[in-house]
Amino acid sequence: MLPFVIRRFFHLIPTFLGATLLAFLISQLVPGDFLTTKALEPNVRQETIDRLRAQFGLDQPIMVQYVRWMGNIVRGDLGMSFASNQPVVNVIRRPIQNSLYLVVFATVLLWAMAIPLGVFSAVRQYTLGDQAVSAVSYFGLAIPNFFFAQVLILSIFLFRGFTRENFGWSGLVFPVAGMTSTGWESFTPWQQFWNIVHHMIVPGFVVATAGIAGFTRVLRGQMIEYLQSDFIRTARSKGLGARAITYKHALRPAIIPFIAGIGALLPSLIGGAGLVEIVMAWPGITPRLLDAITRQDIYVVLGFLVISSLLLMIGNLISDLLLAVADPRIRFS
Amino acid sequence: MATRQSARARLAEAADAAVAAEMGGGKSQGRIVWEQFRRHRIALFGLVILTAMYLMAAFAGFLAPYGINEYRRTPVSAFMPPTKVHWVDPETGRLTRPFVYEYTSDRDPVTRQRVFVENTEGPRYEIQFLVRRPSQPYKIFGTFQSDLRLFGVAEPARIFLWGTNSLGKDLFSRVLYGGQISLTIGVLAVWVSLTLGMIMGVIAGFYGGRVDDLIMRLVEVLDAIPGLFLLIVLATLLRDPRNPLAQAFGLQMTSGQTFLMIVIVLGFVGWGGLARTIRSLVLSLREMDYAQAAKALGASEIRVMFRHLLPGTASYVMVVLTLAIPGFILAETGLSFLGLGPSEVDSASWGLLLRDATARGISIQFVPWLLIPGIPIFLAVLCWNLVGDGLRDAFDPRKRR
Numbered sequence: 001m002l003p004f005v006i007r008r009f010f011h012l013i014p015t016f017l018g019a020t021l022l023a024f025l026i027s028q029l030v031p032g033d034f035l036t037t038k039a040l041e042p043n044v045r046q047e048t049i050d051r052l053r054a055q056f057g058l059d060q061p062i063m064v065q066y067v068r069w070m071g072n073i074v075r076g077d078l079g080m081s082f083a084s085n086q087p088v089v090n091v092i093r094r095p096i097q098n099s100l101y102l103v104v105f106a107t108v109l110l111w112a113m114a115i116p117l118g119v120f121s122a123v124r125q126y127t128l129g130d131q132a133v134s135a136v137s138y139f140g141l142a143i144p145n146f147f148f149a150q151v152l153i154l155s156i157f158l159f160r161g162f163t164r165e166n167f168g169w170s171g172l173v174f175p176v177a178g179m180t181s182t183g184w185e186s187f188t189p190w191q192q193f194w195n196i197v198h199h200m201i202v203p204g205f206v207v208a209t210a211g212i213a214g215f216t217r218v219l220r221g222q223m224i225e226y227l228q229s230d231f232i233r234t235a236r237s238k239g240l241g242a243r244a245i246t247y248k249h250a251l252r253p254a255i256i257p258f259i260a261g262i263g264a265l266l267p268s269l270i271g272g273a274g275l276v277e278i279v280m281a282w283p284g285i286t287p288r289l290l291d292a293i294t295r296q297d298i299y300v301v302l303g304f305l306v307i308s309s310l311l312l313m314i315g316n317l318i319s320d321l322l323l324a325v326a327d328p329r330i331r332f333s
Numbered sequence: 334m335a336t337r338q339s340a341r342a343r344l345a346e347a348a349d350a351a352v353a354a355e356m357g358g359g360k361s362q363g364r365i366v367w368e369q370f371r372r373h374r375i376a377l378f379g380l381v382i383l384t385a386m387y388l389m390a391a392f393a394g395f396l397a398p399y400g401i402n403e404y405r406r407t408p409v410s411a412f413m414p415p416t417k418v419h420w421v422d423p424e425t426g427r428l429t430r431p432f433v434y435e436y437t438s439d440r441d442p443v444t445r446q447r448v449f450v451e452n453t454e455g456p457r458y459e460i461q462f463l464v465r466r467p468s469q470p471y472k473i474f475g476t477f478q479s480d481l482r483l484f485g486v487a488e489p490a491r492i493f494l495w496g497t498n499s500l501g502k503d504l505f506s507r508v509l510y511g512g513q514i515s516l517t518i519g520v521l522a523v524w525v526s527l528t529l530g531m532i533m534g535v536i537a538g539f540y541g542g543r544v545d546d547l548i549m550r551l552v553e554v555l556d557a558i559p560g561l562f563l564l565i566v567l568a569t570l571l572r573d574p575r576n577p578l579a580q581a582f583g584l585q586m587t588s589g590q591t592f593l594m595i596v597i598v599l600g601f602v603g604w605g606g607l608a609r610t611i612r613s614l615v616l617s618l619r620e621m622d623y624a625q626a627a628k629a630l631g632a633s634e635i636r637v638m639f640r641h642l643l644p645g646t647a648s649y650v651m652v653v654l655t656l657a658i659p660g661f662i663l664a665e666t667g668l669s670f671l672g673l674g675p676s677e678v679d680s681a682s683w684g685l686l687l688r689d690a691t692a693r694g695i696s697i698q699f700v701p702w703l704l705i706p707g708i709p710i711f712l713a714v715l716c717w718n719l720v721g722d723g724l725r726d727a728f729d730p731r732k733r734r
Contacts, residue, residue, distance in 0.1 A: 005419070014550065015550065015554055015557050018550065018551070018553070019554050019556035019557040020559070022554055022558065023566075026563075026566055026567060026570065027566070027570075029570045029571065031356075090424045091403040138715060138719070141714075141718060142659070142668065142712075142715035142718060143710050143711050144663050144707065144710050144711065144714070146667065146670050147687060147704070147707030147710060149712065150691065150697065150707065152708070153697055153706060157697065157698035158698060192464075204537055224712060230710070267559045267560060268560075270559045270561070271560050271561030272561075274561045274562075274565075275667050275670060275671070278670075278671065278691070280693055284564075286561070289562060289565060290565065290569075293569045294569070301566060304562065305562055308558070308559050309558045310561060312495065312557055312559060313557055
């Protein structure tokens with residue numbers, strides 16, 4: 001197993017280099033940099049600009065800048081943020097962490113909801129329940145998640161209006177903005193944790209919606225195919241219970257493609273989370289990325305691109321490993 | 334973008350279907366597929382709705398009572414709720430020609446929220462059909478100029494079927510105009526993606542070896558950066574007036590150039606998957622007898638690739654294309670939603686219209702009609718998905734009815 005992991009890891013290196021080079025070249029599309037705007041300020045002398053430019057290495061040719069920057073990344077240094085004048089690592093750590101909370105939560109939710117729904121649909125094929133599930137999943141696949149988030153926010157407000165009039169209770173069922181309540185710092189750790197989870201429910205659900213819908217539909221198809229296959233008939237004729245057949249014999253092979261798909265799922269979850277983060281004021285990657293890019297804080301932008309692509313590749317690696325564990329037909333050799 | 338997993342599985346199904354479809358009967362392939370498609374009720378429903386939506390977008394100028402950018406500063410009409418259309422005469426209690434009242438604005442004494450009240454004391458304004466508004470001409474298909482509008486009311490009354498936005502622009506009209514952008518960008522971007530994907534996929538599959546490795550590595554590299562971030566960065570940087578490309582266009586991009594830019598960016602970010610699937614099809618097709626025969630007859634490599642191999646992927650590509658469009662529509666509306674698409678001033682896109690609902694200082698429960706532009710996005714994506722699924726089933730002989 002270990003040699004397999006190591007080989008896969010080395011396979012990632014050229015891809016990573018390619019991705020960072022692409023990101024770097026794109027960031028060079030705009031001539032001028034943070035200092036060009038600074039040079040326009042009347043009280044900044046040309047010498048200061050030149051000194052800063054040399055300090056940041058901005059006077060070198062692009063490829064030299066790239067190699068230098070890459071060398072620093074390998075040493076764990078993502079450079080300095082021009083705008084906030086502190087290491088990029090400090091600027092991007094929290095947003096990445098916050099986005100990951102959301103993505104992990106959404107992934108768990110996705111699996112927790114899609115598996116039972118898919119199995120239900122397959123076992124009760126063509127019943128009313130099955131048709132309802134597939135109608136809802138068409139709906140989930142088609143609704144843009146930023147719109148869905150807005151609709152949920154509106155519903156939560158309308159619900160508050162309803163409870164206020166009828167029961168005199170004017171709280172919100174779920175928080176609709178941000179990641180923590182005010183005064184969060186003074187909570188006990190346990191309260192802090194639950195507070196974040198509480199904030200995560202609506203955005204997490206929205207991020208997971210399209211995934212749940214797609215996953216359910218495909219799982220249903222897979223399950224139906226396996227339930228009609230020969231080994232299931234054998235299991236039935238052996239007198240095995242329906243539960244064991246469904247969950248042990250049909251679900252296990254049916255689920256394998258999804259384990260392989262975790263890696264492919266990640267980018268869509270990260271991307272999908274992005275728009276929801278904007279709507280629900282979640283302090284994640286996308287709001288900060290937009291902010292950094294309008295300020296031309298190029299190393300922060302690059303930092304986000306590099307770390308997110310690194311996370312993606314690690315996600316892919318993990319899903320390969322999980323696949324090998326889940327599918328006995330795969331051997332590492 | 335959002336549903337890559339299921340999209341992949343569907344692509345796999347489509348690939349099987351395409352291979353199987355090669356063995357047709359006496360009828361032509363197109364005829365069989367159309368006959369199969371017609372029996373697919375839900376897919377047909379999707380096709381009808383889509384046709385209606387595209388027609389409405391094409392004739393937006395005629396259907397919309399107001400111009401794309403038309404608004405009046407006085408009297409205040411920002412955030413007006415949908416205008417109430419009366420069908421019943423309040424005096425006689427009988428059905429009558431639909432009419433509206435003029436609205437006056439006031440502040441709520443408690444919340445200080447602006448409220449609009451119908452002036453029922455004032456005159457009634459009947460809704461007129463086929464009115465001419467010479468002050469607001471429009472063009473259909475960019476060529477036929479006209480000023481005829483399907484309906485309207487006489488000034489000073491105004492009719493806002495779906496309310497107004499922060500500047501007092503009519504949302505109903507803007508949703509219609511927005512369709513022109515949101516419904517076409519996705520389709521055009523798919524073609525850009527397809528062209529890139531086909532060229533790269535065919536080359537990779539045909540030559541194999543080093544070239545194949547290089548192209549597939551490139552696809553992997555593109556895949557390694559989350560698509561949304563790549564889109565955000567590209568769309569922002571390309572729009573920057575200091576950019577050499579932007580300077581070539583003249584400092585500020587016009588709406589048409591921004592439109593083109595978004596199409597190209599979306600297409601560029603999305604071609605990888607298409608290239609990968611076309612490559613794998615070509616890998617098997619190039620071993621077929623007819624491809625070998627063409628080569629033996631002395632056809633050039635280019636001819637074999639584009640004349641013999643590429644057409645073999647056609648039925649499959651059609652399905653992939655249809656299923657890829659909704660993803661591109663979602664990506665465009667998402668970009669516009671972030672304010673990185675067409676600009677507010679001279680154009681509208683559904684994503685951009687939805688952006689109004691999240692603007693600072695807006696509480697959605699007071700202006701719920703601002704969410705209406707989300708419904709056409711949903712419908713368009715849903716119907717493209719339905720049509721794509723129907724098409725895939727129609728190509729699949731195992732699902733023949």
